[in-house]
Amino acid sequence: MEKEEEKKTITIVIAEDDDDDYELMMEAFKEAHLVNKTHRVKDGVELMLYLHDNFGKKQNFWESVLILLDLNMPRKDGREVLKEIKLNSDFKKLPIIILTTSKAEEDILRSYNDGANSYIRKPVEFGELLEIMKSLKKYWLEIVSLP
Amino acid sequence: MKGFQVFVASMFLIALITIGLFNVSLVSSQRVVNDFTIINIVSRQKQLVQRYAKEVLLYINRDKININFLSTSTYDLNYTKSILLESNTALIEGKEVTKIFEKTEKVNLSPAPTEEIKIALINHKNTLENLFEKGEALLFLEPNHPQYKNKISEFLSAEVEAYKSADTIGSLYDEYFTNNSKRLLTLQLIITILFLLVGFFFIIFLVTSRNRLQSELKQITKEIKKQEDRFRIVVEAAPNAIIMVGKEGKITLVNKQAESLFEYPREELIGMTIENLIPKRFREKHPEHRKGFFANPTPRAMGAGRDLYGLTKNGKEVPIEIGLNPIVTESGQFVLASIVNITERKRIEEALKTTIEKLAISNSELESFTVIASHDLQEPLRKITAFGDRLEELCANSIGEKGIDYLQRMKSAAKRMRQLIDDLLLLSRVTTKANPYEKVDLNEVVKEVIADLESRIEESNGDINIKILPTINADRVQMHQLFQNLISNALKYKKEYSQAVVNIDSKHLENNSVEITVSDNGIGFEEQYSDLIFKPFQRLHTRTEYEGSGIGLAICKKIVNRHKGTITAKSALNKGTDFTIILPLN
Numbered sequence: 001m002e003k004e005e006e007k008k009t010i011t012i013v014i015a016e017d018d019d020d021d022y023e024l025m026m027e028a029f030k031e032a033h034l035v036n037k038t039h040r041v042k043d044g045v046e047l048m049l050y051l052h053d054n055f056g057k058k059q060n061f062w063e064s065v066l067i068l069l070d071l072n073m074p075r076k077d078g079r080e081v082l083k084e085i086k087l088n089s090d091f092k093k094l095p096i097i098i099l100t101t102s103k104a105e106e107d108i109l110r111s112y113n114d115g116a117n118s119y120i121r122k123p124v125e126f127g128e129l130l131e132i133m134k135s136l137k138k139y140w141l142e143i144v145s146l147p
Numbered sequence: 148m149k150g151f152q153v154f155v156a157s158m159f160l161i162a163l164i165t166i167g168l169f170n171v172s173l174v175s176s177q178r179v180v181n182d183f184t185i186i187n188i189v190s191r192q193k194q195l196v197q198r199y200a201k202e203v204l205l206y207i208n209r210d211k212i213n214i215n216f217l218s219t220s221t222y223d224l225n226y227t228k229s230i231l232l233e234s235n236t237a238l239i240e241g242k243e244v245t246k247i248f249e250k251t252e253k254v255n256l257s258p259a260p261t262e263e264i265k266i267a268l269i270n271h272k273n274t275l276e277n278l279f280e281k282g283e284a285l286l287f288l289e290p291n292h293p294q295y296k297n298k299i300s301e302f303l304s305a306e307v308e309a310y311k312s313a314d315t316i317g318s319l320y321d322e323y324f325t326n327n328s329k330r331l332l333t334l335q336l337i338i339t340i341l342f343l344l345v346g347f348f349f350i351i352f353l354v355t356s357r358n359r360l361q362s363e364l365k366q367i368t369k370e371i372k373k374q375e376d377r378f379r380i381v382v383e384a385a386p387n388a389i390i391m392v393g394k395e396g397k398i399t400l401v402n403k404q405a406e407s408l409f410e411y412p413r414e415e416l417i418g419m420t421i422e423n424l425i426p427k428r429f430r431e432k433h434p435e436h437r438k439g440f441f442a443n444p445t446p447r448a449m450g451a452g453r454d455l456y457g458l459t460k461n462g463k464e465v466p467i468e469i470g471l472n473p474i475v476t477e478s479g480q481f482v483l484a485s486i487v488n489i490t491e492r493k494r495i496e497e498a499l500k501t502t503i504e505k506l507a508i509s510n511s512e513l514e515s516f517t518v519i520a521s522h523d524l525q526e527p528l529r530k531i532t533a534f535g536d537r538l539e540e541l542c543a544n545s546i547g548e549k550g551i552d553y554l555q556r557m558k559s560a561a562k563r564m565r566q567l568i569d570d571l572l573l574l575s576r577v578t579t580k581a582n583p584y585e586k587v588d589l590n591e592v593v594k595e596v597i598a599d600l601e602s603r604i605e606e607s608n609g610d611i612n613i614k615i616l617p618t619i620n621a622d623r624v625q626m627h628q629l630f631q632n633l634i635s636n637a638l639k640y641k642k643e644y645s646q647a648v649v650n651i652d653s654k655h656l657e658n659n660s661v662e663i664t665v666s667d668n669g670i671g672f673e674e675q676y677s678d679l680i681f682k683p684f685q686r687l688h689t690r691t692e693y694e695g696s697g698i699g700l701a702i703c704k705k706i707v708n709r710h711k712g713t714i715t716a717k718s719a720l721n722k723g724t725d726f727t728i729i730l731p732l733n
Binding site for chain 2: 018020021024027101102122124125126127129
C-alpha cells in the first residue's frame, strides 16, 4: 500500500502546446478518475526548465514524474527534448510517453530509438482518448514498477 | 616517268639519226669506193692483164699444144713451164718469171726469135711495158712458126688495143661493181627500211603508249582534282567549322564557318599555329595533346567531358565542341578538326538546368506541402470530431434531437475529409515513400494480396484465377498495393447476386517487358470514362452506391508510371473490365 501511495504522488507532466488538446486530455483524465497531480508545459524549453527546477527539490526525483510528450511543439519540439532528457544522466530514467498526432513511421522509429518508453497516437474520437487515459493510468500508475 | 620517256625518245632519235647517217655514209662511201675501185680496178686490171697476158701467151702456146689448158683455173707454173719446155717455143723473162726460169735455165730455147718477130715485139714492147708498167715480162715468140706469126701479132695488137683503153675496162668493171653496189645498196635500203619500219612502229608504240599514259594520267589528275574539289565543297558546305592541322600544329585548310567562328579571314588562318585559337590558360598543354593525337591517330572527340573554348581574333572565348579525324595525304599526316559552336546549346542547357532545378524545388515543396498539409489539416478535424463527441455526450439534452442530427452530419463530414486527406497522403507517398527496386515474384505478391483480402473474397463469393506471373524488378510494397487495389476494386464493383470472377494473366512482350491483365466480370463502365477512372477522387458512382474516395486507381496509375509502365482499362457497361498493365522486366 505504501507503494500505491507513492504512485499517487507521481506528477504527470504534460508537454502540450495546444489548448484544445490539453482541455480534452484533462477531461479524459477526470473521467478516468486520475487523481495525480498534473503540470502543463507548452514547449520543450519549458519542460527542461521544469525538470531542472524540480531536480534536487525532491529526493528520487525521477520516481515522481511521468512525462506525456507531444512531438510537434514550438521553440524546442518533442523530438529534441526527448533526446536531451535521455542523454542527461540525471533525467534519463524518467518515463516518457509520446502522445502525438503524427502517424509517420519515421517518428515512431526515432522516438523509440531515442529512448521513448511508449508511443501513443492521439485518437480522433473522445471515447478513444478516454480509453487511452484509462489504460495509461492502469499500466503506468498501477501495473508497471517504476524506478 | 616523264624523264624516262624523254630518255627513251631521245635515245631512239639518236639511234635513228645514227642509222640515217650510217646509211648516207655507206652510200657516199660506196661512191668513194666506187671511184677508188675504178682506179683500183684499172690497176687490178693491169695485174689481171699481166696474168692474162701470160695466159694469152699460154693461150697462144696452148693453142698450139693443148687447148684444154684454158679450163684450168689454177695458175700452175710448173705445168706451164713443162708446156713451155715441151713446146720450146717461148721464153719469158722478168723478175718473177726469171725466178721460175732460173731453175729451168738448162732449157734451151730454140730457135731464137726471128728478127722480124723481135722487131714486132720490140715495137710492141713499150705498149706492153706500159701495160705491164715496168715491163716485167718480155715475150719471145717462135719466129719460125709462120702458122702463128700473124695470129700473135694480131692478137697482141688487138689485146693491147683493148687493154689500152682503161675506160672500157673501167666501165666494164664499173658496171660489175655498180651492180654489186646496187645489190649492196638494195640490201642497205631494205635493212634501213626495216629499221625505219621497226623504229616507226616502235615510236608509234611509244607515242601511243605515252599518249595513253598521259591521258590516263590526265584522267587521274582530273579525278583527283574532282575529288579535291568535292572535298573542298564538302568542307565548305559543312555546318561545322572545319580546320585541318598538320603535325606541327600549322593550319593548312579552313572553311567559311571556321572563318566566322574565329573571326579571322582565311588568309590569316592558313599557316597560323592552332594554339593561337586556344585560350591562354589551355594553350600550354595543347602541343602535348596534339602529339598524343598524332601518336595514336584515331577519330575521337576532343577533351571528352571537359569544357572547351575557342579564342577569337577579338579575344572572345566561345564554348565549342571538337571532333578529331586523322587524315593521311601525300604531304603527310593531318588532323581534321570539326568544331561546333555550342554557345546556344550551352545557354539552352543552362536554362534547362535552371528549369529542372526550379521544378525539383517546386516538386519537393509540393510533396512536403502535401505531407504537412495532410498532417496539419488532420489536427482541426480531429478536434471537430472530439468536441463533437463531447457536445453530443454532455449537451445532448440541451441541443435536442435535431441538434444531435446536425452534429452527426458534421462529424461524418469531418470523417470523410479525414479520409480524403489520408488518401491524398497515400497518393503522394507513392513517390515520397518509394522503396528501392528488388526482384519481385508477382505470383508471391498476388498470393499475399489474396491472403490479405481473404474475408472480403469470401464475402463476395469471389473466384480469383492466377496464371503464371513473371518476376520483375520493382518496389515490392507498391506491387502489393497495385494488385490489392485492382483485386479489391474487382470485388467491390461486382454484379449483384453473382459471383465475382477475377482472372490474372501475363505474357512477355518483345521489348523486354511484360503485359499483365486483370479481368473481372463486374459491372464495368462506359468506354468514355476509361481515362477518368485513373484520376484522383474521380468517381463514377455516388457514395451511397459504392463507398470510397476514388483514389485507388489513381494510386495504381502512379505506381505503374513510377515503374515506367502503362495501365489502361477497357470496359463496357455490365461487360466486366480488363485492366492491362505493361511493365518493363528490369
